[in-house]
Amino acid sequence: MSMIIVCPSCRIQLMIANEHLGQNIHCPQCKTLINVPVSSTFPNLGAPPYTSPAASQSWRVYSTAPSKVKAIGAMLIGGGAWAILYSWVIIVFSALWCCLSPGIYLAIVWGILAIIKGVHLLGDRWYEHNPRILVILQIVLVINLDIVNLVMGVVGIIFLSDPEIRHAFADSRENFQRS
Numbered sequence: 001m002s003m004i005i006v007c008p009s010c011r012i013q014l015m016i017a018n019e020h021l022g023q024n025i026h027c028p029q030c031k032t033l034i035n036v037p038v039s040s041t042f043p044n045l046g047a048p049p050y051t052s053p054a055a056s057q058s059w060r061v062y063s064t065a066p067s068k069v070k071a072i073g074a075m076l077i078g079g080g081a082w083a084i085l086y087s088w089v090i091i092v093f094s095a096l097w098c099c100l101s102p103g104i105y106l107a108i109v110w111g112i113l114a115i116i117k118g119v120h121l122l123g124d125r126w127y128e129h130n131p132r133i134l135v136i137l138q139i140v141l142v143i144n145l146d147i148v149n150l151v152m153g154v155v156g157i158i159f160l161s162d163p164e165i166r167h168a169f170a171d172s173r174e175n176f177q178r179s
Contacts, residue, residue, distance in 0.1 A: 003016050007034060008034070009030045010027060010030040012028075014034075020036055021036055021038050022038040024036070065122070065126035066165060068159040068165050069165060070121065071155075072135065072159055072160065073120075073122040074118065074122070075138075075152040075156055076117055076135075076138070077119065079111075079138055079148065080114030080115035082149065083114070083141060083149055084107070086107065086148075087104050087108050087111070090144065091104065101144075103141075103143040107144055114138065117131050127168065127169060130169045131156070132160055135153050135157055137153075138152060138156060139154060
């Protein structure tokens with residue numbers, strides 16, 4: 001059984017495996033030396049924080065989204081705003097003939113959904129919102145000659161292919177479903 005402690009310096013929650021009880025560890029975020037008690041004297045802090053199975057140490061956890069998840073969230077927000085703006089510019093300058101193209105409607109709807117998903121990825125419950133489908137659709141926006149979203153979509157797919165990020169969404173989803 002493991003226990004959760006809080007770093008006194010940066011306040012990150014750390015899940016400590018039994019083999020580290022009674023030892024000194026360094027906080028993975030701020031590098032502060034923490035003396036881990038032998039037994040748990042701390043109350044349960046609710047749902048367990050995200051623990052990364054790809055991490056090299058068994059006590060490494062994230063209390064917030066990994067930086068690549070935050071980057072994907074920011075790219076979705078920026079790409080969503082760009083897609084909506086780009087669509088309206090195309091509509092205005094094409095004398096409305098482009099309204100016959102389903103790509104324009106895709107870009108507007110995708111832009112709204114991407115902004116919503118991006119905000120969720122930057123929030124506390126980021127692990128509930130896997131953005132894979134929206135990132136794939138971001139690449140599909142190339143049908144409107146939207147190169148900006150094509151590039152951000154490719155970068156997003158590369159980030160989502162990272163084993164740590166794949167495990168972050170899979171493990172966090174399992175922890176969320178158990179609680």
